[in-house]
Amino acid sequence: MFKTLTTAFIALHVVSSAAHSTDRQITLEELYEAFGTGNLETVMAFKAKDLGTDFVFYGPRGATLLHSAAQSDQPEIATALIADGLPVDIRTKSKAATPLMIAASHCGTRTGIALLDAGAEVNAIHKSTGGTALIFAAWDNCPEMVSLLLDAGADPMIAARGRKVPNDERGLMAVDFARKHNPALLETRAGKRLVARTEAGEGCDGARVEAGDTTLEILAERVLGEAKRWRNIAKLNGLGPGKGYRLGDCLKLPV
Structure with missing residues (x-):
């Protein structure tokens, strides 16, 4: 689900930064590569030079550096960004996605652990889809992330009711998205836990x-x-x- 919305997040950071500053010592290519390779020093140097309120950088699609770290599953970078002042549940500029949602949709279990350890809200609701990190993990076939989120208290009864959810999927819960898009997930240990928790009616829509x-x-x-x-x-x-x-x-x- 989120993969189509976030694949360009890192690249968008790169493009936007060129418009904001022309005297950066860090090249755009270096920043792009830093997320892929986990180059903490380069990312933090970029953040220190960044412009904007409290050094929060938003790309054209509203992604922050923490969202990019989540997409690339770079827990060390995510932890450093949080320690340096970025809120763990910072939303995209449109107030839509949290970093944990991005990590969940890209099967970024390592960064998911780091975000949850830093106090990320496991049941935060996406503004336009109404989904949660658990829904995105089930939708995008990430069983390890499903298990991690359930351990952290993710609520399986929350349904996606946002305006950007297709009409035939509005009101579906995480288990429903798994059945529709990734039925094999339900055969995993994480999937069976998700089914059991949902059938038990544990949670709150x-x-x-x-x-x-x-x-x-x-x-x-x-x-x-x-x-x-x-x-x-x-x-x-x-x-x-x-x-x-x-x-x-x-x-x-x-x-």
């Missing part, structure tokens, strides 16, 4: 309220990447002066 979700703004930022969408969540769930929410509640999410 929406967002589970966690201890830190003291306001709907915080919850909306955590799962949707946009705090301002809290009003949509409140309306969907009938929340207001006469009805609040409690820890552990399953709240519906807007498309």
Whole structure:
């Protein structure tokens, strides 16, 4: 799924950087190669020279350097970028994908481990597809990533309901995408775990309220990447002066 959306992320970083600065000591070719070879020094030198708010670089498709590290499955680079200030759950410029989603769609298990160890939100929702990292891992046939995400608490009951999901796939869960696109995945140990968890009805088709979700703004930022969408969540769930929410509640999410 995401492979078609992210294959050009690294190259787009390269093209965009030429437009922003003409005096870089690091050539565009060197930066491109650095992600492929895991050249941490080159990537960090590029980041140090980069322009933009708090040194966050967005390519034309909105990818950050951390998304590119996730796509290339470079955990050392990802860890260094996070340590240097990039938020682990930073979204693309359109507030769509997190780095963990990109890692999941490219079977980047090593970087997935690094991102989760750094506190990545395992059940974050993609803005335009409504999918989660688990859905992308199942869609793109990544059994090791499916297993990793389930171990980290990924919710198999969340369904993709976003506007960019084809009508005949809207409302499908991770196991449904696996059945449709990669049935062989369901014969693996990870796939069987996914089936069992789904059949047991373990999870929430929406967002589970966690201890830190003291306001709907915080919850909306955590799962949707946009705090301002809290009003949509409140309306969907009938929340207001006469009805609040409690820890552990399953709240519906807007498309």
